[in-house]
Amino acid sequence: MSIKEIENEIIEEFEIFGEDWEGKYEHLIDLGKSLPLIKEESKTEDKLIQGCQSRVWLNSEKKDDKIFFSADSDAIITKGMVALMIRVLSGQPAKEIIDSKLEFINKIGLKEHLSPTRANGLVSMINRMKMDAIKLI
Amino acid sequence: MLVKEVKYSPLNVELIRKDFPILQRLVNNYPLIYFDNGATTQKPLQVIEAITHYYTHTNSNIHRGVHTLSRESTEAFELARKTIAAHFNIKNDQQLIFTSGTTDSINIIANGLSRSILKDGDEIILSAYEHHSNILAWQLWAEQHNGKLKVIPLKEDHSLDYDALKNLVTAKTKVIAITHVSNTLGLVTDLEKVKKVAEKHNCILVVDGAQSAPHMKVDLEKLNVDFFVCSAHKIYGPTGTGILYMNKKWLNDLPITKPGGGTIKTVSFEKTEYAEGALRFEAGTPNIEAVIGFAAAINYINRFGMEAIHKHELDLVNYAQYKLSGIPEVIVYGQNPDKAAVISFNVKNAHPFDVGTLLDKYGIAVRTGHHCTQPLMSILCVPGTVRISFALYNTKQEIDFFIEKLKKVITMLM
Numbered sequence: 001m002s003i004k005e006i007e008n009e010i011i012e013e014f015e016i017f018g019e020d021w022e023g024k025y026e027h028l029i030d031l032g033k034s035l036p037l038i039k040e041e042s043k044t045e046d047k048l049i050q051g052c053q054s055r056v057w058l059n060s061e062k063k064d065d066k067i068f069f070s071a072d073s074d075a076i077i078t079k080g081m082v083a084l085m086i087r088v089l090s091g092q093p094a095k096e097i098i099d100s101k102l103e104f105i106n107k108i109g110l111k112e113h114l115s116p117t118r119a120n121g122l123v124s125m126i127n128r129m130k131m132d133a134i135k136l137i
Numbered sequence: 138m139l140v141k142e143v144k145y146s147p148l149n150v151e152l153i154r155k156d157f158p159i160l161q162r163l164v165n166n167y168p169l170i171y172f173d174n175g176a177t178t179q180k181p182l183q184v185i186e187a188i189t190h191y192y193t194h195t196n197s198n199i200h201r202g203v204h205t206l207s208r209e210s211t212e213a214f215e216l217a218r219k220t221i222a223a224h225f226n227i228k229n230d231q232q233l234i235f236t237s238g239t240t241d242s243i244n245i246i247a248n249g250l251s252r253s254i255l256k257d258g259d260e261i262i263l264s265a266y267e268h269h270s271n272i273l274a275w276q277l278w279a280e281q282h283n284g285k286l287k288v289i290p291l292k293e294d295h296s297l298d299y300d301a302l303k304n305l306v307t308a309k310t311k312v313i314a315i316t317h318v319s320n321t322l323g324l325v326t327d328l329e330k331v332k333k334v335a336e337k338h339n340c341i342l343v344v345d346g347a348q349s350a351p352h353m354k355v356d357l358e359k360l361n362v363d364f365f366v367c368s369a370h371k372i373y374g375p376t377g378t379g380i381l382y383m384n385k386k387w388l389n390d391l392p393i394t395k396p397g398g399g400t401i402k403t404v405s406f407e408k409t410e411y412a413e414g415a416l417r418f419e420a421g422t423p424n425i426e427a428v429i430g431f432a433a434a435i436n437y438i439n440r441f442g443m444e445a446i447h448k449h450e451l452d453l454v455n456y457a458q459y460k461l462s463g464i465p466e467v468i469v470y471g472q473n474p475d476k477a478a479v480i481s482f483n484v485k486n487a488h489p490f491d492v493g494t495l496l497d498k499y500g501i502a503v504r505t506g507h508h509c510t511q512p513l514m515s516i517l518c519v520p521g522t523v524r525i526s527f528a529l530y531n532t533k534q535e536i537d538f539f540i541e542k543l544k545k546v547i548t549m550l551m
């Protein structure tokens with residue numbers, strides 16, 4: 001599936017919650033819990049993206065012209081957000097990753113997590129995903 | 138148990154809340170519950186109106202003009218100095234210098250002392266629960282002058298180990314710089330104990346009052362320390378101003394490190410003669426509207442009196458700690474009962490960021506993270522905490538709602 005198709009799938013998935021933000025967050029937390037972790041030994045300093053509060057580790061690899069990501073975070077809501085990004089971007093061609101706008105975050109009502117307070121490190125993570133994609137092609 | 142007896146709180150909080158327009162706001166469709174007063178308090182109409190009045194009627198630069206507006210704004214500015222000096226019982230208002238806040242004040246002191254008293258290889262004593270603002274200026278000096286920072290450790294209940302302090306002092310110790318109330322734990326430093334050590338060993342005592350001035354009566358004449366600093370914005374006043382109190386013995390002895398317009402008597406390219414008193418430290422055009430707003434804030438809290446505010450807040454702290462102690466997943470830090478209006482806690486197996494994010498969805502503003510006290514976080518072995526901090530407008534009903542939602546958040550996260 002293309003990035004756009006996965007984004008639409010996620011938007012649909014979140015539509016059922018409507019105004020029920022508690023349900024939405026419970027879902028996000030579940031996504032965080034189900035995120036395949038990156039291996040403990042891969043959690044090295046160079047993989048770390050330091051938010052002011054929660055931290056994210058991102059590992060990027062290239063296989064057959066596609067970029068694959070795995071990641072982890074010490075905060076579960078951040079991890080849920082990370083899981084969504086990975087679902088959308090991992091396994092995609094580098095060019096698609098670099099050009100992606102990730103508009104689904106706004107559409108599912110979670111754009112506050114990309115605020116410039118830098119608290120969770122997510123903005124930096126998206127930048128890092130794109131940078132890694134550029135480096136790996 | 139963490140309970141201290143408080144008889145009753147005579148504040149009419151319902152009326153007080155009407156003075157704070159922001160408290161009418163909805164956040165995420167819930168009425169705002171503002172428990173982040175340690176970071177900054179909300180402002181009453183009296184402060185907002187004082188600033189508006191200043192700009193609509195009096196605005197003009199101070200101290201140098203002969204025209205009516207300049208005279209009036211100078212008078213308002215100097216009246217503010219008198220009002221704030223009286224509040225802290227500072228006998229000579231020239232001992233009260235307006236700065237941009239606590240951080241600025243500490244930098245002015247540290248830089249001044251580094252040009253006079255502090256010599257290469259000297260030592261400075263701080264506490265384990267200092268805010269970064271009261272670490273960095275001293276550390277910068279130490280790095281450049283082969284100096285040493287020594288740290289008063291914490292006891293089991295997270296209060297300071299005053300006996301250890303006695304053993305830290307040497308002939309090279311010149312300064313003890315210490316916070317009056319820990320912004321993270323809410324614990325109150327026993328300044329009398331610290332003062333005894335400082336006096337015995339002739340150390341300069343610098344007190345960071347950023348978190349004590351908002352919550353208790355601070356009588357600087359009685360306290361008689363060398364320096365005391367705090368920020369207006371944590372005492373219902375505007376951001377961007379604060380005070381530096383210096384004991385009268387320092388008034389002409391602390392070297393100025395920030396010269397500029399306003400600090401002088403006469404200037405020539407050969408030699409400048411500096412002003413006397415507070416003005417020598419107030420370089421450039423000060424934050425006039427904020428100083429005037431600060432005085433309005435001081436007048437506002439003095440309607441109720443610091444004792445009443447202190448009692449009310451202590452009542453809230455005890456109530457909240459009692460309620461928190463009923464939630465098995467919650468760990469409260471700082472078990473010593475001598476606390477001001479701040480509580481730090483964590484939920485077992487949950488990141489403070491997650492707890493804070495979900496509480497915000499219910500309109501509850503708490504602070505999460507290291508609270509600019511990373512060394513303390515290392516000692517507590519946590520990445521951060523959730524901090525709730527109270528002000529005169531907070532209520533037990535708000536605490537009840539917070540506790541109810543905290544329980545819900547815990548079930549969501551587990």
Ligand SMILES: Cc1ncc(COP(=O)(O)O)c(C=O)c1O
Binds near residue numbers: 175238318320348
């Ligand atoms: C104990 C303490 N010291 C210093 C500061 C710094 O104050 P400001 O940012 O107003 O300079 C704070 C504020 O968070 C504080 O709580």
